Amino acid sequence: AQSVTQLGSHVSVSEGALVLLRCNYSSSVPPYLFWYVQYPNQGLQLLLKYTTGATLVKGINGFEAEFKKSETSFHLTKPSAHMSDAAEYFCAVRPNTGFQKLVFGTGTRLLVSP
Amino acid sequence: DVKVTQSSRYLVKRTGEKVFLECVQDMDHENMFWYRQDPGLGLRLIYFSYDVKMKEKGDIPEGYSVSREKKERFSLILESASTNQTSMYLCASRQGAQGELFFGEGSRLTVL
Numbered sequence: 001a002q003s004v005t006q007l008g009s010h011v012s013v014s015e016g017a018l019v020l021l022r023c024n025y026s027s028s029v030p031p032y033l034f035w036y037v038q039y040p041n042q043g044l045q046l047l048l049k050y051t052t053g054a055t056l057v058k059g060i061n062g063f064e065a066e067f068k069k070s071e072t073s074f075h076l077t078k079p080s081a082h083m084s085d086a087a088e089y090f091c092a093v094r095p096n097t098g099f100q101k102l103v104f105g106t107g108t109r110l111l112v113s114p
Numbered sequence: 115d116v117k118v119t120q121s122s123r124y125l126v127k128r129t130g131e132k133v134f135l136e137c138v139q140d141m142d143h144e145n146m147f148w149y150r151q152d153p154g155l156g157l158r159l160i161y162f163s164y165d166v167k168m169k170e171k172g173d174i175p176e177g178y179s180v181s182r183e184k185k186e187r188f189s190l191i192l193e194s195a196s197t198n199q200t201s202m203y204l205c206a207s208r209q210g211a212q213g214e215l216f217f218g219e220g221s222r223l224t225v226l
Binding site for chain 2: 009036041042043044045046049090100101102104105106107
């Protein structure tokens with residue numbers, strides 16, 4: 001079975017500061033890992049995903065995440081926060097084979113102050 | 115551009131009413147999903163469908179049913195709405211088991 005833990009339901013940063021959103025996963029088989037973003041009153045949009053290959057994954061809007069198997073982590077980072085990054089972010093996991101459901105974390109709301 | 119359209123963005127219903135939430139995708143995707151989103155709980159899968167007329171229960175199917183008569187349309191049905199079904203409902207679709215999940219904008223349902 002797969003599960004995802006996102007540490008911190010809310011993260012606050014100042015504009016220009018580093019963004020770090022934490023995600024740890026549990027999976028009995030090699031996983032695919034995802035980060036989604038949800039802006040207010042909208043659906044979810046894929047930020048980036050790890051499937052195979054390079055463990056550092058770059059996504060849209062300057063975000064990136066690193067798959068660390070030894071730490072079972074897939075933390076999301078951005079060097080410099082922008083006001084427009086304020087949103088809710090969801091980490092998700094699924095097995096890398098077969099027809100499988102995506103399992104989501106509980107989400108982290110990113111607040112960006114001027 | 116890919117598109118998943120949920121027919122109603124906001125609905126207000128009374129306890130006991132039958133509620134239909136409609137979702138249409140224009141990408142010819144095989145798989146479609148209904149999630150429920152609640153604060154602090156993230157997204158929870160209600161039902162999914164991997165083909166026309168096929169459906170599978172997700173993690174929280176109680177109180178819900180679904181219908182997929184055409185490939186592009188996946189409906190979520192609340193036979194008798196209850197206040198604990200007040201929530202944001204998100205539809206999603208993907209092509210095949212390995213495809214990217216595309217989401218609609220959500221339907222916020224309030225049951226009074």
